[in-house]
Amino acid sequence: MTEKSLAHKVVDQMFDHDAFSQWLGIERVLIETGRCVLRMKIRKEMLNGFGIAHGGITYSLADSALAFASNSHGRKSVSVETSISHTVAMREGDEITATAEEVSISEKIAVYYITIKNHSGKTVALFKGTVYRTSRDWEV
Amino acid sequence: MTEKSLAHKVVDQMFDHDAFSQWLGIERVLIETGRCVLRMKIRKEMLNGFGIAHGGITYSLADSALAFASNSHGRKSVSVETSISHTVAMREGDEITATAEEVSISEKIAVYYITIKNHSGKTVALFKGTVYRTSRDWEV
Amino acid sequence: MTEKSLAHKVVDQMFDHDAFSQWLGIERVLIETGRCVLRMKIRKEMLNGFGIAHGGITYSLADSALAFASNSHGRKSVSVETSISHTVAMREGDEITATAEEVSISEKIAVYYITIKNHSGKTVALFKGTVYRTSRDWEV
Amino acid sequence: MTEKSLAHKVVDQMFDHDAFSQWLGIERVLIETGRCVLRMKIRKEMLNGFGIAHGGITYSLADSALAFASNSHGRKSVSVETSISHTVAMREGDEITATAEEVSISEKIAVYYITIKNHSGKTVALFKGTVYRTSRDWEV
Numbered sequence: 001m002t003e004k005s006l007a008h009k010v011v012d013q014m015f016d017h018d019a020f021s022q023w024l025g026i027e028r029v030l031i032e033t034g035r036c037v038l039r040m041k042i043r044k045e046m047l048n049g050f051g052i053a054h055g056g057i058t059y060s061l062a063d064s065a066l067a068f069a070s071n072s073h074g075r076k077s078v079s080v081e082t083s084i085s086h087t088v089a090m091r092e093g094d095e096i097t098a099t100a101e102e103v104s105i106s107e108k109i110a111v112y113y114i115t116i117k118n119h120s121g122k123t124v125a126l127f128k129g130t131v132y133r134t135s136r137d138w139e140v
Numbered sequence: 141m142t143e144k145s146l147a148h149k150v151v152d153q154m155f156d157h158d159a160f161s162q163w164l165g166i167e168r169v170l171i172e173t174g175r176c177v178l179r180m181k182i183r184k185e186m187l188n189g190f191g192i193a194h195g196g197i198t199y200s201l202a203d204s205a206l207a208f209a210s211n212s213h214g215r216k217s218v219s220v221e222t223s224i225s226h227t228v229a230m231r232e233g234d235e236i237t238a239t240a241e242e243v244s245i246s247e248k249i250a251v252y253y254i255t256i257k258n259h260s261g262k263t264v265a266l267f268k269g270t271v272y273r274t275s276r277d278w279e280v
Numbered sequence: 281m282t283e284k285s286l287a288h289k290v291v292d293q294m295f296d297h298d299a300f301s302q303w304l305g306i307e308r309v310l311i312e313t314g315r316c317v318l319r320m321k322i323r324k325e326m327l328n329g330f331g332i333a334h335g336g337i338t339y340s341l342a343d344s345a346l347a348f349a350s351n352s353h354g355r356k357s358v359s360v361e362t363s364i365s366h367t368v369a370m371r372e373g374d375e376i377t378a379t380a381e382e383v384s385i386s387e388k389i390a391v392y393y394i395t396i397k398n399h400s401g402k403t404v405a406l407f408k409g410t411v412y413r414t415s416r417d418w419e420v
Numbered sequence: 421m422t423e424k425s426l427a428h429k430v431v432d433q434m435f436d437h438d439a440f441s442q443w444l445g446i447e448r449v450l451i452e453t454g455r456c457v458l459r460m461k462i463r464k465e466m467l468n469g470f471g472i473a474h475g476g477i478t479y480s481l482a483d484s485a486l487a488f489a490s491n492s493h494g495r496k497s498v499s500v501e502t503s504i505s506h507t508v509a510m511r512e513g514d515e516i517t518a519t520a521e522e523v524s525i526s527e528k529i530a531v532y533y534i535t536i537k538n539h540s541g542k543t544v545a546l547f548k549g550t551v552y553r554t555s556r557d558w559e560v
Contacts, residue, residue, distance in 0.1 A: 014189030020196065023185050045163050048207065049154030055207075055219055056160065056200025063195040067188065079195055080389050081361040081410045083223035083503055085531050085550060087524040103535075104507040104543055108388075108412060109360050111505050111546055113533070115523075123524055126531055128548055130361045130505060132388060132412070220529050221501040221550045223363055225391050225410060227384040243395075244367040244403055248552060249500050251365050251406055253393070255383075263384055266391055268408050270365060270501045272528060272552065294469030300476065303465050325443050328487065329434030335483040335499055336440065340476025347468065347475075359475055363503035 001140075003033045007072035009140035011036070014071060021064045024057070028068075034102035034110075036068045042094045053090040061098045062114040062127035069100035069112055070131040074138050077110065077131040088124040095119045098127075108133055141280075143173045147212035149280035151176070154211060161204045164197070168208075174242035174250075176208045182234045193230040201238045202254040202267035209240035209252055210271040214278050217250065217271040228264040235259045238267075248273055281420075283313045287352035289420035291316070294351060301344045304337070308348075314382035314390075316348045322374045333370040341378045342394040342407035349380035349392055350411040354418050357390065357411040368404040375399045378407075388413055421560075423453045427492035429560035431456070434491060441484045444477070448488075454522035454530075456488045462514045473510040481518045482534040482547035489520035489532055490551040494558050497530065497551040508544040515539045518547075528553055 001009070011031045015021060024046075030037040040061055048054040062084060070077040090096060096116050104111040114127040141149070151171045155161060164186075170177040180201055188194040202224060210217040230236060236256050244251040254267040281289070291311045295301060304326075310317040320341055328334040342364060350357040370376060376396050384391040394407040421429070431451045435441060450457040460481055468474040482504060490497040510516060516536050524531040534547040 016189075017187075017191065018189040018194070019185045019187050020194035021188065024196075045159045047157075047159050048161065048204075049156075049158040051157065054158070054160035054200060055203040055222070056164075056196055059199045059203070059222075060194060060196025063199070064188075067195075079226055081223065081225050082195070082199075083221065083363065083548065085221050085524065085548075086219055087526070087529075087531065103546055104505065106507065109507075111507065113546075126523055126533075126548070128503065128505075128546070130410070223408065223503065225384065225408075227386065227389075227391065243406055244365065246367065249367075251367065253406075266383055266393075266408070268363065268365075268406070270550070296469075297467075297471065298469040298474070299465045299467050300474035301468065304476075325439045327437075327439050328441065328484075329436075329438040331437065334438070334440035334480060335487075335502070336444075336476055336480025339479045339483070339502075340474060343475040343479070344468075359506055361503065361505050362475070362479075363501065365501050366499055 006074050007031050007033045010071050010074060010138045011068045013140060014068060024060055026061065026064055031072065033072050034069055035100060036065055037097060037099050038065050039095065039097045042090050042092055044092050047092060055086050058086060058116055058125040059084050062116060065098045065100040065114050066112050066129040069102060070110055076134045076136045076138060080130050080132050082129040084125055084127045086125050088122055090118060090124055096124060146214050147171050147173045150211050150214060150278045151208045153280060154208065164200055166201065166204055171212065173212050174209055175240060176205055177237060177239050178205050179235065179237045182230050182232055184232050187232060195226050198226060198256050198265040199224050202256060205238045205240040205254050206252055206269040209242060210250055216274045216276045216278060220270050220272050222269040224265055224267045226265050228262055230258060230264055236264060286354050287311050287313045290351050290354060290418045291348045293420060294348065304340055306341065306344055311352065313352050314349055316345055316380050317377060318345050319375065319377045322370050322372055324372050327372060335366050338366060338396055338405040339364050342396060345378040345380040345394050346392055346409040349382060350390055356414045356416045356418060360410050360412050362409040364405055364407045366405050368402055370398060370404055376404060426494050427451050427453045430491050430494060430558045431488045433560060434488065444480055446481065446484055453492050454489055456485055456520050458485050458518045460516060462510050462512055464512050467512060475506050478506060478536050478545040479504050482536060485518045485520040485534050486532055486549040489522060490530055496554045496556045496558060500550050500552045502549040504545055504547045506545050508542055510538060510544055516544060
């Protein structure tokens with residue numbers, strides 16, 4: 001199996017069981033080893049008391065991107081620490097895209113930067129995630 | 141108006157318009173100036189591809205607690221940076237409680253620690269949030 | 281060997297070889313399993329371009345506290361992600377105390393909160409550190 | 421005064437009074453508006469109990485880069501939250517370079533990514549810093 005095929009099989013398996021990513025309406029734009037691009041649209045039920053997207057929505061999109069990018073190597077990986085800055089408010093109907101890049105990987109630990117942009121290309125959130133790479137492989 | 145009454149009026153107003161906190165099923169256990177306790181239950185549609193609560197769910201609960209605790213002073217406050225460690229996995233039916241404590245406050249910036257515990261009192265997530273305190277007051 | 285004795289032996293060994301902690305003038309106030317208290321004084325060569333303590337100084341004190349507290353169990357542990365908020369400026373001559381508390385520990389990952397206070401008890405910095413616990417023990 | 425000239429004047433003034441950056445042996449490789457590159461060499465007194473560079477050393481280099489890049493606009497800016505992952509150990513004699521990039525800027529808040537690489541181009545630390553932009557200007 002090629003690397004790319006492995007990445008796809010792992011993420012397909014994760015996504016098929018990921019009820020919350022499905023509720024969010026996440027679409028997979030690109031899946032590669034250590035990298036992914038996801039897209040979703042802000043709906044009315046995702047807004048907070050300021051009438052803008054709840055911080056948990058952009059975090060959730062980024063956290064799904066972290067899970068898919070880090071597990072795409074075929075090794076089960078779990079988040080140990082994540083941080084996010086919400087830099088621009090989003091409103092109902094806005095389409096957002098998260099791009100996950102692997103910025104460091106070692107035997108046990110890997111770090112990802114995930115940038116979320118809106119449809120006009122403006123950065124709306126910056127996410128940094130660190131995962132622990134277990135010794136268990138995905139069965140695909 | 142007393143401080144406590146102000147805190148309640150602000151958070152009531154925020155919560156009434158906060159569609160996503162309502163979707164999560166968040167209950168307000170305690171609201172005080174600079175402090176709050178929130179509770180919710182993990183539902184099937186909140187699970188991820190590992191069959192456990194999606195990281196975005198606990199983040200969202202903590203982020204709501206950050207918003208309520210920081211705005212409870214009556215000044216509009218917005219998140220600038222947040223981080224979370226997911227330390228214990230949660231399953232469907234688990235009830236979780238988030239407690240927000242104000243650990244630092246100055247004219248422009250305030251910092252909160254938010255601890256999420258499960259029903260048996262075990263810490264399941266640790267959240268640190270920094271807000272920018274604008275110069276605009278809530279009208280209550 | 282008791283737990284407390286093990287913690288002391290490990291930290292003694294680390295500290296004796298830790299040239300930078302010695303340059304900082306760090307004193308060990310308390311060493312326990314998973315916990316420590318360190319103290320130091322701000323010197324002229326530790327100031328930055330604003331005439332206050334460089335952010336790297338308080339970070340360094342907290343990072344030493346993280347290393348001592350996490351290794352005190354006898355297992356070699358390495359930092360994977362740390363964050364710090366500098367909440368109050370410090371000046372030459374100020375004495376600061378860092379207290380490290382273990383807020384979560386599992387087989388592979390542990391999380392610590394480290395609070396730095398000045399001599400009047402005011403919190404000047406808030407640090408959160410995550411370590412990876414290797415499978416190698418300290419020889420003491 | 422051009423933007424670039426303003427950036428240089430502000431950073432010169434900061435650096436001339438920054439005793440700790442001088443102790444570290446920091447050299448300014450590039451100073452631009454919202455961006456800078458700094459370089460230094462790991463010395464014996466910068467090592468920790470593992471015989472590698474203390475985490476406070478790389479943090480300090482990144483924190484200086486954050487201060488220079490964020491103040492280079494001419495507006496006094498102060499760090500509100502910073503995080504760092506130490507991904508590769510450094511030894512005595514290693515030369516390291518920090519590159520600060522402005523990834524988000526608004527009226528009051530700006531965010532920077534700072535990447536530290538060793539002389540062979542390998543990333544050794546990843547730093548994310550958020551500053552509060554005061555309303556006071558540098559007098560240059």
